[in-house]
Amino acid sequence: MKRIRIAAALDASAPMDAVTVMGWARTRRDAKGFSFLEINDGSCLANIQAVVDEQAEGYADLKDIGVGAAVSVTGKLVASPGKGQKWELQAERVALVGGADQETYPLQKKRHSDEFLRGVAHLRPRTNKYGAMFRIRSELAFAIHNFFRGRGFYYVHSPILTGSDCEGAGEMFRVTSLSLDEAQGAKEELRAKDFFGKDAYLTVSGQLSAEMFACSLGNVYTFGPTFRAEHSDTSRHAAEFWMLEPEMAFADITDNMNLAEDLLKYLTEFAMTSCAADLDLFARFVDKELMGNLENILREPFVRLPYAEAVDILKKSGKKFEYPVDFGLDLQSEHERYITEEHFKKPVIVYDYPKGIKAFYMRLNDDNETVAAMDVLVPRIGEIVGGSQREERLDVLETRISELGLGKEEYWWYLDIRRFGSVPHAGFGLGFERLLMLMTGVTNIRDVIPFPRTYRHLEF
């Protein structure tokens, strides 16, 4: 089947003969003796308009070609006399490839609500909005690889199955090969019977793996699915999501902040230039302020704000917050939003958090009170990046582990990297879905994932 993608056809510089387009009908407008058929094949947002007159082969099939039907049209690509499109396809032959019953096909020739489309997630990429979304998702994934490859980072495939329950980032999904019938008996017996002979989980983070490889290959990143069994039922959480986690050896928290800022600016610029047509849909129909917000990311350096100063700003704001503000307490959503949306009105990197509210592996600062952690806060999303310089001193790390009541044995390999050729290193995690929400103005994570998995929802 020789065919031309619609994106290529609409981009033609001259008329063409014997062009075949295959795709799904978006709408059909009948006139006496001929019809306009709009076809989309997913290659771009735009449809191609085919003009089918009654002489064309297969004209009789046209009555069965409604919204959603798969069709093949062969003809001449000619300049369109009508308004709204440069090129159109003068059909010589039309064929119905796969019909769609108009009474039961769920998608109509009009706008649907996001809630409704979630119920037909298998069909929603056929809509303009979700087609655009998933093209942008694909493009930005490639942009991430481009960015890191261009800077000499290696892509590490961190494991998805893990035997350590100490990745330290929330509730984990347990993985077992035992059937429900076999899963009876004492814990030790079950472990012995199970596939790995020990407890197994789905990863919640690739960070620990990335640290190991940073301390070998230098600069690396992981980018893949991660899983959290939190009962978080919100528009910003999913049980399965993609996370990007770069890690750099011989790097400190400032290098880390620079990398995060460069990355966000690169991806923003990339989206605006390489996904312009698809992004425009979101700017027009989803978030009127989208382009302004994206330009705001590019325009100026991000604010770099020590946690202690953030607390001062919040205390002096005169704002009534639901949750208390004080040194040593974590910043709540409302606080982060105030700082980035109201006070600075641009991305803010908050760093040097009190050690009590951060993970054990973050590097203890000389003040003995704070750790070299950094969060990038952006308007509308809140925290998009969270990272730190890692504790590279064996004794300090061991003390932190025991302070927090964690078992040293579990971490033997993690500690080994501090035992043998330890170096300062730093990295961060970026939620890919939250990045997509930032880039498109979409406010629900379920609408930036092809088939979202959330608490109590495992459909498709």
Added chain:
RNA sequence: UCCCCGGUAGCUCAACGGCAGAGCGGGUGGCUGUUAACCACUAGGUUGGCGGUUCGAAUCCGUCCCGGGGAGCCA
């Protein structure tokens, strides 16, 4: 897990204690180089489930289910 809002035709919604409606979509016919075309006709409902109050419930109450928003936790 907690708080708030909602569930009525395929979709988006109206009716808010007294005969269940509109727009869009579907079907049929017409018309036009049309642009989410246009015009006419037409089909389509156990008002989320169960129970209660009432002469009478889509409407009030209870409960369960589902959807949305917010919070916590985080990415």
